[in-house]
Every structure is written in C-alpha cells, then in structure tokens.
Amino acid sequence: MDKLAVQDALDNAIADAGRAEFRRLAQGLTPQQLTANVAYALDQLRRLARGEMPNYNEWVTLFYGLWYQPKHINLAYRMIDVMAKGRNARNPVLTDSGALRVVDFGCGSFAMQFGVALAAASALSQRQRIESIKIDAIDSSDAMIRMGQSIWNNFVQAADEVANENHWLACLHHTCTIVETNILPTHPNNAVNNMIANTKEERWLSAIHAVYQANLTDVQQCLSILCNTVQPQAGFVTTFDRKIHLAHIASPFGNEIYNRRYLKIEGGLSGRLPVVTTLRQGILQALELSGGLRSHAVDVNLVRNYLKGIVDWQPSDVGYLIYTKR
Numbered sequence: 001m002d003k004l005a006v007q008d009a010l011d012n013a014i015a016d017a018g019r020a021e022f023r024r025l026a027q028g029l030t031p032q033q034l035t036a037n038v039a040y041a042l043d044q045l046r047r048l049a050r051g052e053m054p055n056y057n058e059w060v061t062l063f064y065g066l067w068y069q070p071k072h073i074n075l076a077y078r079m080i081d082v083m084a085k086g087r088n089a090r091n092p093v094l095t096d097s098g099a100l101r102v103v104d105f106g107c108g109s110f111a112m113q114f115g116v117a118l119a120a121a122s123a124l125s126q127r128q129r130i131e132s133i134k135i136d137a138i139d140s141s142d143a144m145i146r147m148g149q150s151i152w153n154n155f156v157q158a159a160d161e162v163a164n165e166n167h168w169l170a171c172l173h174h175t176c177t178i179v180e181t182n183i184l185p186t187h188p189n190n191a192v193n194n195m196i197a198n199t200k201e202e203r204w205l206s207a208i209h210a211v212y213q214a215n216l217t218d219v220q221q222c223l224s225i226l227c228n229t230v231q232p233q234a235g236f237v238t239t240f241d242r243k244i245h246l247a248h249i250a251s252p253f254g255n256e257i258y259n260r261r262y263l264k265i266e267g268g269l270s271g272r273l274p275v276v277t278t279l280r281q282g283i284l285q286a287l288e289l290s291g292g293l294r295s296h297a298v299d300v301n302l303v304r305n306y307l308k309g310i311v312d313w314q315p316s317d318v319g320y321l322i323y324t325k326r
Contacts, residue, residue: 001118001121001122001168002165002166002168002169002172003269003270005162005165005169006118006172006269007269007271007273007313009155009158009159009162010070010073010114010155010269010273011070011273011274011275011276012154012158012275013151013152013154013155013158014065014066014069014070014151014154014273014275014276015066015273015275015276015278015279016154017065017147017150017151017154018062018065018066018276018279019279020150021058021062021065021147021150022062022279022283025037025058025059025062030292031287031290031291031292032292032295034287034290034292035287035290035292035293035295035298035303036292036295036297036298037059038059038063038283038287038303038307039298039299039302039303040059040060041057041059041060041062041063042063042302042303042306042307043299043302044056044060045060045063045064045067045068045306046302046306048064048068049317051212051213051239051240051242051243052212052213052214053212053213053214053215056141056143056144057143058143060143061109061141061143061144061146061147062147063306064108064109064144064147065109065147065151066276066279066280066311067280067306067309067311068209069108069109069111069147069151070269070273070276070311070312070313071312071313071314071315071316072108072109072111072208072209072315073111073114073115073118073269073313074115074268074269074313074314074315075111075115075208075238075265075315075318075320076111076112076114076115076116076206076208076236077114077115077118077119077268077269078115078265078266078267078268078315079115079236079238079265079320079322080094080115080116080119080236081119081122081265081267081268082261082263082264082265082266082322083234083236083261083263083322083324084119084123085263086261086263086322086324087324093123093128094119094120094123094128094130095123095128095130095202096202097200097201097202098129098130098131098132099130099131099132099133099200099201099202100116100120100130100132100133100134100201100202100203100204101133101134101135101136101201101202101203101204102116102133102134102135102136102203102204102205102206103136103138103203103204103205103206103226103230103232104135104136104137104138104206104208105138105205105206105207105210105219105222105223105226106138106139106207106208106209106210106211106219107135107137107138107139107144107145107148107208108139108141108144108148108208108209108210109144109145109147109148109151110135110137110145110148110149110151110152110181111208112135112206112208112236113135113137113148113152113179113181114152114155116133116135116179117133117172117175117176117179118172120133120175121168121171121172121174121175122168122171124171124174124175125167125168125171130175130178131178132178132180132201133175133178133179133180134179134180134182134201135179135180135181135182136182136184137181137182137183137184138184138185145183149181152181155176156176156177159172159173159176160173160176202233202234203230203231203232203233204232204233204234204235204236205223205226205227205230205232205234205235205236205252206235206236206237207219207223207236207237207238207250208236208238209238209239209240211237211239211243211246211247211250212239212243212246213243213246216246216249216250219250220249220250220252223237223250223251223252224252226252227252227253228252232325233324233325234322234323234324234325235251235252235253235258235321235322235323235324236320236321236322236323237250237251237253237320237321238318238319238320238321239318239319240317240318240319241317241318241319242317242319243319244319244321247319247320247321248321251321251323253321253323257325257326258323258324258325258326259323259324259325259326260321260322260323261322261323261324263322265320268313269313270312270313270314271312271313272310272311272312272313273311273312273313276311277309277310277311280307280308280309280311281307281308283307284303284304284307284308287303287307
C-alpha cells in the first residue's frame, strides 16, 4: 500500500466533506445556535465513547465523520487484511472468485467500503483477480449515508488524480471504478435475497460498531436473517471493547459453520490527519471569536477539549470478531 498517498487522500476527502457540510448546516444560524448544535453533537459522541447509542442527527454525523471515520476505515482495512492472511499466511488471497459482495449492516459513513477498496487495491497490486465489488449498504441514518457518499466521491476523485504515480495507486483507481454501492432499506430481507443470485460471488457480512444495548435485539434479528440469506464466507462484527459481550450476542456466525479467528489486527494506516485536525480546530476558533462559547447553556470544556484534539488513524477501545467459513 502507498500509505502516505492514501492517508493524504483520505485526510483531504474527509476534511472537504466535513467543511462543506459544516457550512451548509451553519448557514443562517446565530453564534449561539451554532454553538449549541456543535455542543449537542459532541455530547452525543461523548455518549458513543461510553458505549451508548447516540442520536445521529446531521450535526452528530458531521463530527462523527471528523473523528471516528478515519479510525473505522483503518479498522475495517486491518480486519480484512488479517482475515485474508488467516486463510493462507503464505499466499493470502482476497477472493478466489474475482467477484466480491459485502453486505454492510449499519454501514455508517462507509468505513467498510473504504476498507474493502484499500484491501482490493493491495490484492490487485499482487496480481490477484478482482473483477467486481458490490457493497450493499444498510443504515437507518440518511445523514450518515450522505456523509459517506460525500467522502467517497471526494476520495474517488483524489484516486483518479494520482492514478499515474505508481502501480499501487493505479490499482486503487481501478478498484474505485469497479465498486458498486447499493443503498438498501434498514430491514432488507427480500432486497438482499433478490440481489445475491450470482453464486460465483464471494460474500461477506459486516457490522462495524452497529450494536448497542439499546438496539441489541433488533440488530441480532437482522444479522441472523442476513446471515441465513447471504451465507457469507467471512464475517466481521465490532464494538467498543468493554461492550464486546454485545457483539458476541448479536453475532450470527454459529460455531458449527464458522471459525472464529483470534487474530491480532495491526499495520494499516498510522499517524495523524493534519487537515481534519486543522478543520476541527478552525471550527473551535470560529466559535471562540463569535462569542458563542460564552453561553452558560453550553459545556465549554467539552467543546474545547473535543475540538482541539489531534485526529489520528488509531482505533481505540475496539472489540472485534472475525469469522471465516469452515
């Protein structure tokens, strides 16, 4: 992987999407209204950091993208990479069929899609055959899907601009051109059943940070139905490490059919995201200058501490389950 080029492209793609969304949401608001919305979003993400399910409105989605999105992209890529190596450490192959279909439950801002694209680019650079990639994206938040589409479109453009620089980036550009995203309803049952008639496709099922105590029963039922329908060759379920028991409960991958891979995920992307960090700190500076942080109704320390933080690629407090078919 050309890590520096990928990190730079993703840093700018996330920042550009975030900057445009912030301007759209902030239009016409008073400094007090703007600050209140930012403070609410950061408070919701504080709940998320405690393992609680936040309310994903547009503001929460924005700041999720400017903090968690890079971490979850890296997490998805690392899990896919280690899953492939776990199949055959000497000659890891992403897919024998050359066609990959990923049903991404709770897709959020498309972290899994980015992870798949990076893993597929690496596979192509090693002369593996990958002819098609389909992502069936499922999420109850339209705002999260819009954010994901915006970041993805920015990233595809960046990949196009650097495609001629080296072989790996040419493979990444090709991967981006063959990724097909299908947005499915939250309870997709028949939609998924009708779309997986091609038995030559290798199928994966993922749920990246989709399960919480508040939605455990619903997620468990949906994943069970999807697993029975899709019959995936590989599965990925993640949550916060201290909530890993929820992932075990929600996981549809039975021991009689799937091997649980106890693998250490490492490598991938590393370091900081300077452009996203600068954007967040610029938003803080704008709030300070506008006088909005003088409101007694706002948790000023929360806003300042969260927005001045350095954004990096390192997933923290992550519990993950990786499965492969026996």
